Amino acid sequence: MAHILLFHSILGLRPIERDLAREWEAAGHTVTLADLYDGRTAQDYDAGFAIHGEIGPARVRARGEALAASAPEDSVLAGVSMGGDLVGHLWGQRPRCPGALLISGPAPWSPDLRPGFPVQSHIAHPDPFDGEEFFADWVARNPGAALDLRRYDGVGHYFLDPTLPDHGEQAARDCRAAMLEFLAKL
Template sequence: MAEILLFHHSLGLTKGINDFADKIRGAGHTVHVPDLFDGHLFTTIEDGMAYVNEIGFEEITERGIRVASEFPREIIYAGFSLGVVAAQKLAQTREGARGALLFYSCVPTSMFGSTWPAELPVQIHGMDADPYFVDEGDIEAARELVATADHAELFLYPGNQHFFADSSLPSYDANATTLLLQRVLKFLQHLDN
C-alpha cells in the first residue's frame, strides 16, 4: 500500500483534514499528517495567512521539508492549498518521490528552479469557480504542469469553494469530495501496481 505525507491548509490541522486522511487510511494506505502550525487553528483564510506571514511563508514551507526528512524518500507528497507548496516542492525536487496529490492549489514549477519530473505521477484537484484557484494563477500553473508531465491529471469540480474537501468547514462539498476520494484512491492503487 502507499505511504503519503499530507500537508494541511492555512486554517491549520483541522478535524476535516484528519477525517480525509482517515478515509485514505481506511483503504489500507499509510498517511502522515504533520501539524506545521504547532496546534494553531483558524476560522478564516485571512487569519490563517496572517499567522503564516507572522511566522514566515518560507518557514512554514521549510517545516514541511524538515518533517519530510523523517520519512523515506519513496513517498507520495500531498497538500491542501498552502500545504501544496511544500508538497509540490518536495515532489519536484526530492529524489525518490512516488507521486503527488495537489488539492486546491498549484504553483508554477519554475518556483522551485526546475521542471516537473516528466515520469512523476500527479493529480491536481480544484473547483472551477474557486476564486483562489482560478483567479490567482493556480489553474494556469496546473494546466502547464499537466501539459509537461507524462502522468498528470487536472480535475475540476463545479463550485466556488476553496476548502471543499474539509468536512469540518462550511465550505465542504460532500459530492465533490466523494468523487475526489474515488480519484485519489484509484491513483494510489495504480501506484501500488
C-alpha cells in the same frame, strides 16, 4: 501500499486532514500528517493567513522540509492549498517520490520532475484564489508530469471540509474516491 506525507492548508491541521489520513490508512496506506502551525488552527482564511504570517513563510517551509527529510524517500506528497506549495517545493528533490496529490490548489512546477510523474489535482471551478487564466497557464507550463486535473463546479476553495461554507458534498465524495483510486495505482 503507499506512505503519504500530507501538508495542511493555510487553516492548519484540522479534523478534515485527520479524516483523510484515517480513510487512507483504512485503505492500507501509511500517513504522516504535517502540523506546521504547532497545533494552531483557523476557522477562516483571514485567520489562517494571520497565523501563517506570525509564524513566517520561511519557518513554515523549514518545518515542512524537516518533516519531509524524516519521511521515507518514496513517500507520496500530498498538499491542501498552501500545502501544495510545499509539495511543489519538494517534489523535484525527491526522485523516488511515486506521485503527488494536490487538493484545492496547484503546486509550482519543478524542472526537475521526471517525465510522466503522476500528479492528481482537485480544484474548484472557478477557484476564488486563482483565476482561470492562471490554471490554463499552469497546465501549459507542465514540464511533462502525467497531470490528472479534476475541476469541481459550484463549490468553494476547500470543498472537502464540511465545516466550511466552501463544502460541496458530492464534489467531496467524488474527490475522495478519485484520490483512493490514484493512491491504489502507485
